[in-house]
Amino acid sequence: MRWSKGLLVALAAIALLSCTLLLSLADPAKQFTIYTPQSSYSIEILDRQGQAYIGLMELLEPLGATGMRSGDSDWVLQLNKAEARFTEGKDKAKIRGNSIALSGNVLVENHRVLVPLNASFSILSSLLHKNIDFHPAGRRIFVDNAGIHFTSELKKGEKSSLLLNFSQPVNPSVNQEGNKSKLVFKREPLISDITNQPFDDKAIRSLNFSEDNGNATITITGDSALHVSLGSDGKTILVQVVQPPAPPVASVSPQAPAPQPSPAPSVAAQSSPTPEPPIGTQGHTPPAFLVMIDPSHGGDDRGAYLADKLDEKDLTLSVARKLKIELQDRGIAVRLLRDADINLSLEQRAEATNAQHAAVYVAIHAGVSGQEVRVYTSALTSPSVGAGQFLPWETAQASSLSRSQTLAQTISGELRKKDVQTALLTTPLRPLNNIIAPAVAIELSSDRSNTQDLVTQRVQNVVAAAVASGIAQVHSQIEAQK
Numbered sequence: 001m002r003w004s005k006g007l008l009v010a011l012a013a014i015a016l017l018s019c020t021l022l023l024s025l026a027d028p029a030k031q032f033t034i035y036t037p038q039s040s041y042s043i044e045i046l047d048r049q050g051q052a053y054i055g056l057m058e059l060l061e062p063l064g065a066t067g068m069r070s071g072d073s074d075w076v077l078q079l080n081k082a083e084a085r086f087t088e089g090k091d092k093a094k095i096r097g098n099s100i101a102l103s104g105n106v107l108v109e110n111h112r113v114l115v116p117l118n119a120s121f122s123i124l125s126s127l128l129h130k131n132i133d134f135h136p137a138g139r140r141i142f143v144d145n146a147g148i149h150f151t152s153e154l155k156k157g158e159k160s161s162l163l164l165n166f167s168q169p170v171n172p173s174v175n176q177e178g179n180k181s182k183l184v185f186k187r188e189p190l191i192s193d194i195t196n197q198p199f200d201d202k203a204i205r206s207l208n209f210s211e212d213n214g215n216a217t218i219t220i221t222g223d224s225a226l227h228v229s230l231g232s233d234g235k236t237i238l239v240q241v242v243q244p245p246a247p248p249v250a251s252v253s254p255q256a257p258a259p260q261p262s263p264a265p266s267v268a269a270q271s272s273p274t275p276e277p278p279i280g281t282q283g284h285t286p287p288a289f290l291v292m293i294d295p296s297h298g299g300d301d302r303g304a305y306l307a308d309k310l311d312e313k314d315l316t317l318s319v320a321r322k323l324k325i326e327l328q329d330r331g332i333a334v335r336l337l338r339d340a341d342i343n344l345s346l347e348q349r350a351e352a353t354n355a356q357h358a359a360v361y362v363a364i365h366a367g368v369s370g371q372e373v374r375v376y377t378s379a380l381t382s383p384s385v386g387a388g389q390f391l392p393w394e395t396a397q398a399s400s401l402s403r404s405q406t407l408a409q410t411i412s413g414e415l416r417k418k419d420v421q422t423a424l425l426t427t428p429l430r431p432l433n434n435i436i437a438p439a440v441a442i443e444l445s446s447d448r449s450n451t452q453d454l455v456t457q458r459v460q461n462v463v464a465a466a467v468a469s470g471i472a473q474v475h476s477q478i479e480a481q482k
């Protein structure tokens with residue numbers, strides 16, 4: 001963990017710097033989704049040399065690959081007894097003894113092997129010897145015929161309805177945008193030959209299927225707002241009109257919502273009867289619930305030495321990126337305090353978090369002193385006594401302490417559900433004490449003898465998913481209290 005105790009620095013000097021640090025961190029991550037018959041996962045897409053790149057181990061390890069480094073520029077990995085060899089700077093790989101073109105050079109950054117996104121088809125086909133279906137524009141790839149299909153059935157009448165039948169249970173998020181209902185499928189391998197299907201109906205006009213950024217979306221356009229409900233088996237979705245079609249000369253003012261005629265339990269979606277503001281007019285208001293992730297250490301501060309040529313600073317960034325994607329998948333706004341190998345002082349980390357009004361702060365650490373994930377909260381005890389407008393810097397955390405402890409307990413509960421041993425601990429050290437919002441530090445840990453565990457994408461994925469679902473639970477509790 002190696003918390004360093006830096007000197008206190010004047011806050012004014014930091015404010016300017018922290019603003020520049022955060023400017024580049026606001027973009028939503030581009031992601032690539034891999035579907036197999038057993039599971040699905042999304043990985044981050046990076047722009048390198050004008051091309052889309054992905055992390056090789058992030059792509060292959062969930063499929064069972066084990067990585068091994070050999071030599072200075074060669075990287076060899078095993079998957080189901082097949083061997084694949086990648087060489088830094090080369091645009092070919094050797095897989096099962098065959099030379100495979102990669103459509104771009106292999107890059108290595110901080111011991112992370114990157115390959116062009118477009119090479120994912122040839123890499124997976126040659127390694128797995130299974131049917132691979134690559135949808136490059138939608139950033140989705142399907143292994144071994146993974147796929148969920150759907151049919152649609154329009155029932156015309158005084159109140160028209162559209163019934164969607166799925167071949168397997170689904171759980172989309174539903175967004176209402178005026179007269180459009182968007183069903184976004186993040187984890188399901190939903191595929192369709194339809195792009196646009198018009199209906200000969202006044203109330204329900206069309207169904208559109210699209211793929212974008214690792215997701216599939218069904219958009220249903222109505223004459224007015226539509227109501228979406230999910231069947232109890234998860235395999236049907238019913239779309240109905242909220243109001244019968246308005247007469248030709250319709251009033252512009254929003255109409256009162258009719259009682260919802262839903263026979264099935266309603267999806268966790270806001271079926272809003274009032275029109276939402278047009279897209280583009282919402283401006284750049286900060287999200288109400290922003291999670292700040294702190295990949296601890298970085299730059300000259302390498303953190304703990306974890307394994308051969310693996311520093312803590314690289315591992316924390318890798319876990320932070322996974323956590324970011326997991327949170328974004330749950331609809332939660334996220335920023336990373338650093339997304340590169342740069343120096344950041346503890347003061348800068350706390351100051352930037354406070355300045356961005358983060359709702360939650362999560363620091364990521366890693367060490368070689370045990371076999372459990374440790375969840376730390378600040379060891380401050382009593383609420384701050386410093387009255388007045390400004391929170392004392394040294395004890396800024398005191399007022400959020402009980403919420404930090406709740407967050408830590410929720411996260412460790414999620415980790416235990418995934419059979420990860422956890423310990424709840426407190427630490428007197430910074431920057432936790434200087435963060436105004438609920439704040440926790442997560443330390444991945446392993447025995448000296450077993451540091452490969454920490455390096456595996458699978459362990460990192462499990463921890464990132466558990467931490468994200470803990471944060472999502474706390475988020476929905478806060479939402480429910482509103």
Ligand SMILES: [Zn+2]
Pocket residue numbers: 001002003296297303304312364365366
């Ligand atoms: Zn550390």
